[in-house]
Amino acid sequence: xxxxxxxxxxxxxxxxxxxxxxxxxxxxxxxxxxxxxxxxxxxxxxxxxxxxxxxxxxxxxxxxxxxxxxxxxxxxxxxxxxxxxxxxxxxxxxxxxxxxxxxxxxxxxxxxxxxxxxxxxxxxxxxxxxxxxxxxxxxxxxxxxxxxxxxxxxxxxxxxxxxxxxxxxxxxxxxxxxxxxxxxxxxxxxxxxxxxxxxxxxxxxxxxxxxxxxxxxxxxxxxxxxxxxxxxxxxxxxxxxxxxxxxxxxxxxxxxxxxxxxxxxxxxxxxxxxxxxxxxxxxxxxxxxxxxxxxxxxxxxxxxxxxxxxxxxxxxxxxxxxxxxxxxxxxxxxxxxxxxxxxxxxxxxxxxxxxxxxxxxxxxxxxxxxxxxxxxxxxxxxxxxxxxxxxxxxxxxxxxxxxxxxxxxxxxxxx
Amino acid sequence: xxxxxxxxxxxxxxxxxxxxxxxxxxxxxxxxxxxxxxxxxxxxxxxxxxxxxxxxxxxxxxxxxxxxxxxxxxxxxxxxxxxxxxxxxxxxxxxxxxxxxxxxxxxxxxxxxxxxxxxxxxxxxxxxxxxxxxxxxxxxxxxxxxxxxxxxxxxxxxxxxxxxxxxxxxxxxxxxxxxxxxxxxxxxxxxxxxxxxxxxxxxxxxxxxxxxxxxxxxxxxxxxxxxxxxxxxxxxxxxxxxxxxxxxxxxxxxxxxxxxx
Numbered sequence: 001x002x003x004x005x006x007x008x009x010x011x012x013x014x015x016x017x018x019x020x021x022x023x024x025x026x027x028x029x030x031x032x033x034x035x036x037x038x039x040x041x042x043x044x045x046x047x048x049x050x051x052x053x054x055x056x057x058x059x060x061x062x063x064x065x066x067x068x069x070x071x072x073x074x075x076x077x078x079x080x081x082x083x084x085x086x087x088x089x090x091x092x093x094x095x096x097x098x099x100x101x102x103x104x105x106x107x108x109x110x111x112x113x114x115x116x117x118x119x120x121x122x123x124x125x126x127x128x129x130x131x132x133x134x135x136x137x138x139x140x141x142x143x144x145x146x147x148x149x150x151x152x153x154x155x156x157x158x159x160x161x162x163x164x165x166x167x168x169x170x171x172x173x174x175x176x177x178x179x180x181x182x183x184x185x186x187x188x189x190x191x192x193x194x195x196x197x198x199x200x201x202x203x204x205x206x207x208x209x210x211x212x213x214x215x216x217x218x219x220x221x222x223x224x225x226x227x228x229x230x231x232x233x234x235x236x237x238x239x240x241x242x243x244x245x246x247x248x249x250x251x252x253x254x255x256x257x258x259x260x261x262x263x264x265x266x267x268x269x270x271x272x273x274x275x276x277x278x279x280x281x282x283x284x285x286x287x288x289x290x291x292x293x294x295x296x297x298x299x300x301x302x303x304x305x306x307x308x309x310x311x312x313x314x315x316x317x318x319x320x321x322x323x324x325x326x327x328x329x330x331x332x333x334x335x336x337x338x339x340x341x342x343x344x345x346x347x348x349x350x351x352x353x354x355x356x357x358x359x360x361x362x363x364x365x366x367x368x369x370x371x372x373x374x375x376x377x378x379x380x381x382x383x384x385x386x387x388x389x390x391x392x393x394x395x396x397x398x399x400x401x402x403x404x405x406x407x408x409x410x411x412x413x414x415x
Numbered sequence: 416x417x418x419x420x421x422x423x424x425x426x427x428x429x430x431x432x433x434x435x436x437x438x439x440x441x442x443x444x445x446x447x448x449x450x451x452x453x454x455x456x457x458x459x460x461x462x463x464x465x466x467x468x469x470x471x472x473x474x475x476x477x478x479x480x481x482x483x484x485x486x487x488x489x490x491x492x493x494x495x496x497x498x499x500x501x502x503x504x505x506x507x508x509x510x511x512x513x514x515x516x517x518x519x520x521x522x523x524x525x526x527x528x529x530x531x532x533x534x535x536x537x538x539x540x541x542x543x544x545x546x547x548x549x550x551x552x553x554x555x556x557x558x559x560x561x562x563x564x565x566x567x568x569x570x571x572x573x574x575x576x577x578x579x580x581x582x583x584x585x586x587x588x589x590x591x592x593x594x595x596x597x598x599x600x601x602x603x604x605x606x607x608x609x610x611x612x613x614x615x616x617x618x619x620x621x622x623x624x625x626x627x628x629x630x631x632x633x634x635x636x637x638x639x640x641x642x643x644x645x646x647x648x649x650x651x652x653x654x655x656x657x658x659x660x661x662x663x664x665x666x667x668x669x670x671x672x673x674x675x676x
Contacts, residue, residue, distance in 0.1 A: 174567070174582060176582055177581075177585045293648045295571050
């Protein structure tokens with residue numbers, strides 16, 4: 001059984017091409033079924049994220065499988081207008097390393113981003129639902145999740161945020177212990193602010209207020225985000241109760257002034273206020289940062305923090321890659337031992353039958369008690385030899401030992 | 416054995432202070448937590464040996480009080496850690512505890528063999544030492560956390576991240592609560608101190624008591640800001656750090672200057 005992978009990603013194909021070859025989450029299950037049905041593949045899963053579409057499969061004939069996957073990718077998923085140099089093919093160990101790197105976000109456009117793991121999990125679950133994911137891919141994906149988790153906890157790859165929107169959330173975490181009782185005020189309805197809002201919602205923020213020049217637009221967005229809409233004239237009142245302010249209004253002069261914040265600070269009972277100004281020109285007067293308990297960050301500050309995050313992440317690549325190699329080797333050892341599994345099962349059945357027969361002949365036990373004793377004796381008797389067989393198989397001598405065991409116990413005749 | 420147990424406790428605290436620099440590593444963080452627990456345990460063994468054997472050091476003596484303060488600082492911190500994510504300041508607290516324990520162990524070595532002063536203050540003297548030592552420990556926690564608050568606040572104001580330290584809100588909450596607890600106990604400690612002096616016909620206005628009263632007065636400022644005016648942030652944090660410096664001087668500095676133990 002060989003692992004193969006065919007795909008395209010942000011390194012090999014432009015965004016226009018990737019758009020044509022992307023798979024909607026709802027279509028994943030159907031494509032898995034179709035892929036296994038129309039080809040001679042033992043197992044297959046379609047993985048599609050915003051930056052990649054990949055087909056990973058298990059087959060006894062890897063070359064034929066590659067051809068089949070390439071055809072499927074070009075003609076069944078896409079429109080057939082794809083240059084071959086935009087597709088990459090991977091085999092055996094390279095597939096394992098690649099999938100582990102993808103799950104851990106080492107192969108992502110934004111290094112260390114967290115969303116990719118969820119997308120890999122979705123692809124795996126779709127494969128499980130359609131039964132196109134068998135034992136080898138099941139183990140491969142489980143190991144990939146474990147690798148991603150290890151990299152996240154043992155390195156700093158996931159600890160520093162890199163996108164501007166995420167930096168805003170990270171800043172809020174520096175100030176607040178939890179977001180459940182916090183009020184977030186969104187000034188304007190820019191896309192960047194909206195992205196941060198989604199992140200804050202995920203972090204636990206319950207109360208969102210949207211202030212906009214056009215109240216109707218604020219109400220529209222408020223309905224979508226389950227928030228409260230207010231007019232820009234009410235800004236001063238809302239500033240007094242807000243804990244986080246995200247500003248992204250198109251304006252040629254600051255709409256939040258130091259005086260306005262001074263007035264609201266008097267009603268804040270000493271609570272800190274984080275202001276993230278995402279607008280250019282800036283929405284918040286720069287001298288507002290002089291106020292006590294007001295923490296003002298503009299785009300330049302955020303980019304500076306994000307750059308430091310990227311630098312931190314870059315130092316984590318080597319340890320993360322070492323974890324990928326370690327986990328790949330473990331997976332490969334497991335795969336080496338896989339051919340001995342049927343022999344182990346046959347040997348267990350063989351020993352069980354013999355032990356049970358001998359015990360039954362003594363007449364000292366019967367029924368469930370006889371089965372229990374026979375199972376226990378078999379397990380004790382075979383524990384050490386089977387453990388050694390597994391170890392030898394992981395070391396690469398599995399086939400030799402498998403044949404020896406089958407010949408010694410006459411197991412091959414039972415096939 | 417009595418001194419060895421105190422030395423070991425100081426060594427454990429010191430190890431936590433040093434290990435704490437690598438707190439990003441999960442296992443080291445857990446190990447340092449276990450070491451701190453061992454230090455507290457070893458310190459408790461020291462107290463047991465101190466009071467179960469032929470006592471040469473009374474609770475009212477300077478070194479015994481210092482040792483008690485160091486132990487209570489760690490205990491107060493461990494209690495705080497149960498309610499707030501303040502593990503990042505663990506090495507700082509351990510460093511303070513290690514320093515105080517080391518002073519205590521040096522003092523203990525030099526005072527062994529000398530006749531024990533007769534405190535004979537009864538309940539008042541014990542109450543004064545215990546209340547003041549507990550107050551000192553909570554106020555030490557509040558000053559360490561207050562310092563962490565000022566450091567983090569400074570970095571955030573200058574657009575830097577400081578993810579190794581807890582959130583400002585957490586630090587502020589710990590300052591707020593430990594200040595309240597420490598100040599209440601300090602007030603009782605001062606009151607019982609005067610009661611002790613009165614019961615023994617001692618002069619109440621010594622350098623120690625004057626500085627202690629001064630520290631109490633200094634602490635009135637952050638208490639007023641934090642609990643009466645409900646003001647949070649930099650001002651109470653500065654108050655607890657400054658207050659603790661005065662308090663530490665009233666306990667340790669004044670005795671070191673006068674050479675008394």
